[in-house]
Amino acid sequence: xxxxxxxxxxxxxxxxxxxxxxxxxxxxxxxxxxxxxxxxxxxxxxxxxxxxxxxxxxxxxxxxxxxxxxxxxxxxxxxxxxxxxxxxxxxxxxxxxxxxxxxxxxxxxxxxx
Amino acid sequence: xxxxxxxxxxxxxxxxxxxxxxxxxxxxxxxxxxxxxxxxxxxxxxxxxxxxxxxxxxxxxxxxxxxxxxxxxxxxxxxxxxxxxxxxxxxxxxxxxxxxxxxxxxxxxxxxxx
Numbered sequence: 647x648x649x650x651x652x653x654x655x656x657x658x659x660x661x662x663x664x665x666x667x668x669x670x671x672x673x674x675x676x677x678x679x680x681x682x683x684x685x686x687x688x689x690x691x692x693x694x695x696x697x698x699x700x701x702x703x704x705x706x707x708x709x710x711x712x713x714x715x716x717x718x719x720x721x722x723x724x725x726x727x728x729x730x731x732x733x734x735x736x737x738x739x740x741x742x743x744x745x746x747x748x749x750x751x752x753x754x755x756x757x758x759x
Numbered sequence: 760x761x762x763x764x765x766x767x768x769x770x771x772x773x774x775x776x777x778x779x780x781x782x783x784x785x786x787x788x789x790x791x792x793x794x795x796x797x798x799x800x801x802x803x804x805x806x807x808x809x810x811x812x813x814x815x816x817x818x819x820x821x822x823x824x825x826x827x828x829x830x831x832x833x834x835x836x837x838x839x840x841x842x843x844x845x846x847x848x849x850x851x852x853x854x855x856x857x858x859x860x861x862x863x864x865x866x867x868x869x870x871x872x873x
Contacts, residue, residue, distance in 0.1 A: 650801075652801075677859065678858070678859035680861070680862075682864075688866065689763075689850070689864040689865060689866045689867065690802065690850070690864045691864070692861045692862075692863075695859075695861065697859055735801045735802070737801070739859070740858060740859045742815075743814075743858075744807040744809075744814060744815045745790065745854070745858050745859065745860075745862075746792065746804045746807055746815065747802075747804065747862065748804070749801030749802050749803070750801050751799070751800055751801050752799070752800070752801050
């Protein structure tokens with residue numbers, strides 16, 4: 647069935663360091679890959695997304711890379727700040743008209759000041 | 760319109776009772792989704808509406824669950840004869856019609872079945 651694996655489950659970095667979260671998806675028909683940030687007790691919020699016709703996308707300190715051949719995509723956060731601390735979810739979608747998302751299990755990122 | 764809103768935010772119910780949750784999507788959004796999120800997991804897809812039509816249901820959605828979107832605006836999710844395993848955060852999301860566009864999530868309804 648459809649599956650998205652996400653690693654690591656927890657990540658602790660020092661403020662100013664970079665953080666990388668990796669995801670692998672199973673369904674080669676997926677063509678939309680969003681990343682959501684969820685702070686404790688709050689709603690998931692989109693931080694960046696990428697579509698299968700591009701290999702990399704950057705927005706300030708955040709970048710996402712996509713390798714469709716290997717079915718891998720990754721989130722890169724540079725110059726981390728304490729306010730980046732949250733749970734990050736990757737997702738895969740776009741394979742059907744519903745555009746439903748299959749989410750990874752999440753990565754708890756802790757940025758130590 | 761400040762986004763997707765869900766009501767109630769929290770619900771505690773006794774096992775065997777019925778519960779109903781409401782979702783008000785962003786007004787111009789035709790697509791509406793229900794997801795369920797348990798502790799330490801990502802959201803899991805439950806069902807999808809395009810306007811008032813329910814076009815997909817997950818196998819996770821047992822016959823105790825029913826969802827409606829009668830006028831293509833707000834949606835309700837009802838759980839009958841609740842079980843402890845139903846305890847979770849129920850998230851609603853909406854998006855415009857175009858594929859591969861952002862899904863905006865509500866803050867969710869946290870259900871606790873005791």
